[in-house]
Amino acid sequence: MTRPFIEMKGIKKAFQQHVVLDGVDFEVRAGEVHALMGENGAGKSTLMKVLTGIYERDAGTVMVDGREVHYRHPKEAEIDGISVIHQELNIIPTLTVAENIFLGRERTIGYTGIIRSKDMEKQAEKYLQKLGVQIAPNEIAGNLSVGKQQIVEIARALSTNAKCLIMDEPTAALTEREIQTLFEVIRTLKQQGVAIVYISHRMEEIFAICDRISVLRDGQFIGTxxxxxxxxxxxxxxxxxxxxxxxxxxxxxxxxxxRLRVEGLTQKGVFEEVSFSVRAGEILGVAGLMGSGRTEIMEAVFGVRKVHGGAIYIDNRLVNIKSPRQAIEHGIALITEDRKRKGLILNMSVRENLTLPKSEQLAVAGVIQETKERDLISLLIAKLNIKTASPELEVKALSGGNQQKVVFGKWLAMEPRILILDEPTRGVDVGAKKEIYEIMNELTAQGAAIIMVSSELPEVLGMSDRIMVVHEGKVSAIFDNKNVDQEMIMRAATGGNV
Structure with a gap:
């Protein structure tokens, strides 16, 4: 057996009194896809930041290709062939594919600063061909799908002679088709001897693409x-x-x-003649490929988007929703798919985010009543099992799963009658998912109606009473959950006959 390309032993890291990594071991070999798993806050991201020099380790050793290293900056790790493909892509949308691949390492004519664009495009094409994908190197990167942008990031890593790729939730924003393309790219990289660390909460993917799994729990190494x-x-x-x-x-x-009925809802060029309903105590799952219009339809119901036709009824009464404030007044809440940009104010505390929608009800004469606020915060943190050192901690310091729970919590405080969930468990570990599912069931038992948009078909089938499928801005099918399977949903999502 070949020696590991990366070998980490006894890694310790603490922030003040909070121990995040406690003697963790981890390794990955050339030509291997090694999954790194654990609940949100288990220490996965911290371990990778120690590896790449973002964080200084308190104890332990890091060996890369047989020699001990102590990186002080990610650039040093990159020079040794270690590159990270982040969940939030670092593509610059206004530049071409080739310009993104060689960003910061542009090919120039001598010391003139004049960029050799054609040479860069030829080189970029070689890296893209190496990955087995057809992407024009002179295409503007912002015009590409998220999946293709991710492959451009991988090509950029290869152009730096990457020997190890760290992929953090690589499929979180991809369609099923793009996921399969990414898997083909990963298999190609394996054959070329590249080591891959694969961080994901999607168990089906782990078992489909990985060779080994290492698990962390509460900052400790559990096993491989x-x-x-x-x-x-x-x-x-x-x-x-x-x-x-x-x-x-x-x-x-x-x-x-x-509880809610939508008739003929239309936004020209985005979706048209969308009709559906959801009843008290029901979960309506919404499936469809990325870009099918699922999110846009939900934003229209919530008053974010202007519509050109259609009607919305709540409790059989016609309502006019032109803004999110009006939607909230009618008892509708929306948990968005993009928690960082649309769901949270990252520089504010956990407390401030949780109470934001209910601040008026917590105030008397414009002053928030601290006792009421404290009781509500304690209730929500306990109910959702939010892991935070303090309610005063900035929400950006929490793990992704705990950030999602804060988004959930702030809307639960409103006691909505209609709850729209757009990708509610994206980037959330299996334990936190179960907790979110149980809260959904609790809400429906209390009479709330839930609409759940999800790209994970097992989740749609596992949690929904009925399933609506959207294809190219139109409702292509509505199924009763007792009479449907994944194949039928995918057929409807891709425009096939149902």
């Missing part, structure tokens, strides 16, 4: 398993330290009267 020798339940147990039971909690449905 070869994919053929383990299973979903064992990995979940390693991650959470307990048997999580059924992946999707059983729903005790008591579906009541129609």
């Amino acid at each position: 398993k070869h994919i053929p020798e383990t299973n979903f339940d064992e990995i979940v147990h390693m991650m959470v330290g307990r048997q999580i039971g059924d992946r999707f909690p059983k729903r005790k449905t008591n579906i009541g009267k129609e």
Whole structure:
């Protein structure tokens, strides 16, 4: 067996009194896809930041290609062939593909500063061909799909002679088709001897593309398993330290009267003649490929988007929703898919984010009542199991899963009658997902109507009572969950006959 390309032993890292990594071991070999898993806050990102020189380790050793290293900056790691493909892509949309690939390393004529664009495009094309994809090097990067932008990032890493790629939630924003393309690229890189660290919460993907899985829990190394020798339940147990039971909690449905009805909703060029309904106590799943119009339809219902036709009824009464404020007044809440840009104010504290929508109700004569606020915060943090050192901590310091729980919490405080969830568990670990599912069931048991947009078909099938499929801005099918499977949903999502 070949020696590991990267070998980390006994890594320790603490921030003041808070221990984040406590003697963690991790390795990855050339030509291997090694999954790094753990609940949100387990220490995965911190471990990778220690590896690449963003954080200084407190103890432990890092070996790269057989020699001990102590990087002080990610650039030093990159020189040694270690590159990171971040969840939030670093593409500059106004530049071409070739310009993005060689950003900061432009080919110039001598010392003149004049860029050799054609030479860069030829070189870029070689790296793209190496990945087995057809992307024009002179294409403006902002015109590409998210999946293709990600492949441009991989090509950029290869152009720096990358020997190890760290992929952080690489499929979070990709369509099913783009995921399969990415998997082909990963298989190609494996054959070329590139080591890949794959960080994801999507268990199906891990078992489809990875060779080994290492699990962290509460900053400690729990163990490494070869994919053929383990299973979903064992990995979940390693991650959470307990048997999580059924992946999707059983729903005790008591579906009541129609809560929301949408008729003929249209925004020209985006979606047209969209009609659907959801009843009290019901979860309506919404499936469709990326770009199908799912999110845009939900934004229109919430008053974010101007529509050119159609009607919305709440409790059988016609309503006129022109803004999110009006939607909230009608008891509608929207948890957006982009929590960082649209769901949170990152520089504000956990407390401030949680109470933001309810600040008026917590105030008397314009002054927030501290006792009321404190009681509400304590209730929400406990109910959602939000892991935070203090309610006064800036929300940007939390892990992605805990940030998502804060988004959830601020709307739960409003006690909505209609809750729209757009990708509610994206980037959330398996334990936190189960907690979110249980809250959804609790809300429907109390009579709330839920619309859940999700790209994860197991989630749609596991949690929904009915499933609406959107294709190119139109409702292509609505299924009862008892009479549908993934293949039928995908057929409807791609425009096939149902």
